[in-house]
Amino acid sequence: MSCLRLGVVLAALVVVSSVGQTAEPQESAESIKKLILPGEAFRLEGRPAFVMLPPEEKRTSPQPWIMYAPTLPTSPDKHEKWMHEQFLAAGVAVAGIDAGEAYGSPEGQRLMSVLYEELTENRGFAPRPCLFGRSRGGLWVSSWAIANPNRVAGIIGIYPVYDLTTYPGLKRAAPAYELTPEELERRLAEYNPIERIEVLAKADIPVCIIHGDDDKVVPLKQNSAELRRRYQQAGKGGLVELIVVEGQGHNYWEGFFHCQSCVDFAIRQAKAGARPTAAAENRRRLQVPDDVEVQQDLVFSRPDGEPLRLDLYRPKQTEGRLPVVMWVHGGGWKQGSKERCPAVYLAQHGFAVASIQYRLTDRAQWPAQIDDCRAAVRWLRSHADEYGLDGERIGAWGGSAGGHLVALLGTLDTPADEAVSSRVQAVCDWYGPSDLLTMPPNVVSEKRSREQVAASNGAKLLGSPVPDVPELARQASALYQVSSDDPPFLIMHGEKDPGVPLEQSERLHDRLTQAGVSSTLHVVPGAGHGGKEFRTSAVRAVVRKFFEQHLHTSE
Structure with missing residues (x-):
């Protein structure tokens, strides 16, 4: 059984000389990772990573981008090529890191943060990417978003997993968490993304998902539909667009990978993530x-x-x-x-x-x-x-x-x-x-009439012209x-x-x-x-x- 992987959309680094010290591009890109579109592959903490930039004339600063998961040796694959081409043509970069079969575990989240910091701190990428999770990549991106809601502009998904008890199941997921299945079960409230979706709803993170109603691998009801239900329960149902495809399961149907609504959403949110947030504007x-x-x-x-x-x-x-x-x-x-x-x-x-x-x-x-x-x-x-x-x-x-x-x-x-x-x-x-008694605006003189003194700031402070209330003026004077x-x-x-x-x-x-x-x-x-x-x-x-x-x- 294969849980289809939508690879983090690719890799092409803007300027090789701007690579931070954490990147390790000694090997050829081909030996690190084969990309479906031209880009740059490199290593971060020994893990394959990649980034692909839009045409030079469409790049901006900060650079809007999409963080994709699960990046694995064979993903992103040819089925996703059209979507990534649309992103790049719109001026949006795509990047990812191979965290292995991480299933949203803390170590997987940490590696995604390593990629995030490399791109935002060393390469001029925007502070809030749009996250893209295909199939089990939904666990990757939702877990990272829950841990970093202020770093997320939006989330899109193709039949994404949000409930790890449905896929891959506790027995397969437990090793990634360095727990036994029993220990992971006891800690689901902490680790299972679907149990903490309210964090995303409260942070007003919008979501766009396409999912088949006949999906036996990643059931719609317990995953995408449950995410929408929890947003609605939090009073934020309007932030979720769920496109349900009748009669489709967990497969390579072209409609999943040519979903214009998802593409438009991802481009829009990635560009929004390059603009200052209200909080950032307020800080400025x-x-x-x-x-x-x-x-x-x-x-x-x-x-x-x-x-x-x-x-x-x-x-x-x-x-x-x-x-x-x-x-x-x-x-x-x-x-x-x-x-x-x-x-x-x-x-x-x-x-x-x-x-x-x-x-x-x-x-x-x-x-x-x-x-x-x-x-x-x-x-x-x-x-x-x-x-x-x-x-x-x-x-x-x-x-x-x-x-x-x-x-x-x-x-x-x-x-x-x-x-x-x-x-x-x-x-x-x-x-x-x-x-206040000797401040020039409060003193009647050849230059100031009594009417002017009565209109002074000192008079407004004391409620009367200052010369008329000398004791009050002294009490209000250090x-x-x-x-x-x-x-x-x-x-x-x-x-x-x-x-x-x-x-x-x-x-x-x-x-x-x-x-x-x-x-x-x-x-x-x-x-x-x-x-x-x-x-x-x-x-x-x-x-x-x-x-x-x-x-x-x-x-």
Whole structure:
């Protein structure tokens, strides 16, 4: 009995010189694997592998591709040639690796990952291929997809196997899993793809299958039809196109291998896999480095019933609890966003970074803004265990209006009724107003009428023109809140800031040092109110060293 094999569609490598170090192309391609179409055969970890590229004028970067299984010495075979020709003509490459009779086992999955990494990391292939499983190749591709749902753009199949109890059966499959048949039976919930199809449904991975209703080798009911049923059960039935061919079994009927719907689906999904995913687009928009993970929109407070959210950035590889730097955005207290957080790079240097929202002045006036900052600190401290944070080492960093707020986090006394402290252990203030009473937009002068002062951002923050509420203005100004127990400060200000005078930071620095608080004033030459001068590696290094000094534990 032969379970027909649709070989991973072929092999032709783009540029031989770009082969990564894991490839071993010493032998001739013919001696490694005979291909049904021109391509390149090579070895990965001693296993035959191949790749075939479309005509040069149709190649793109990243290169869309199809990962095919089961790649075996005789597959892909002549019956599949037409399909592969269609893929290549459409600009889609095809590749595979001979994992032997792996039946979706962990070792087979590992070898497929070796191929994936060779092509995506060394040869410019797209991050999400379409997977193609013919017959028992369905076990290969579904198992790999379940383990790597974020790497899959879609799945097609020709009478594919998804239930290994129907084919090849536990006795034949067990050796590939290095288990006895009895052990494999006990672990079917872990290893049998059909038992975990909901993973694919939840990941919104579309599927297109052609299968005969008289298939005695790979029964339709327990395999392709069961996959569709499980997608429907998960509420994702619309993602599955199942073409049932009446009267056909497990054979070489030409209609299986000239299925235009499957070909069109594979081409469409392979090309979609070369486009950024919504998650990838979001990472690009947020400017998240590859070695940093982000959890977005974590609700930390609900003042007046409306949620306030933060984004939490962490290094992907880390040990132990992480000190936290909380970023507070600027925008005159009336606009701004937690997105595109400039502090994210600190997550590459052993910190967690939280970028927070706070209520803007179109929603609430002072002290709502500082209350929200305090709520965020308390949330980070309360959820330290859940997110691997060090609740005893939290710093605050903000720019402009955000600088004003973090300076107050560092200088205002914490509320006496706090069950969890909102105190921070270090403050980096970028060009924030420290004295609302003397900020030029809040002062009536020859250049500003009372009407203009009444319309200033400071007036919108306090709910009244600043000169009319001097005590409230002092309470909302870090200059008047300094005490000797304040945390260390790093104050950075542009030499030519036209919006917040440099004097605002100079006076705050002087007041802090007079009180015995550690404070460093760093004037950025030639800089205005923020701008490119604050985005240099030198400025980043100053900030990083400050937080390392005051938040990292001493060795």
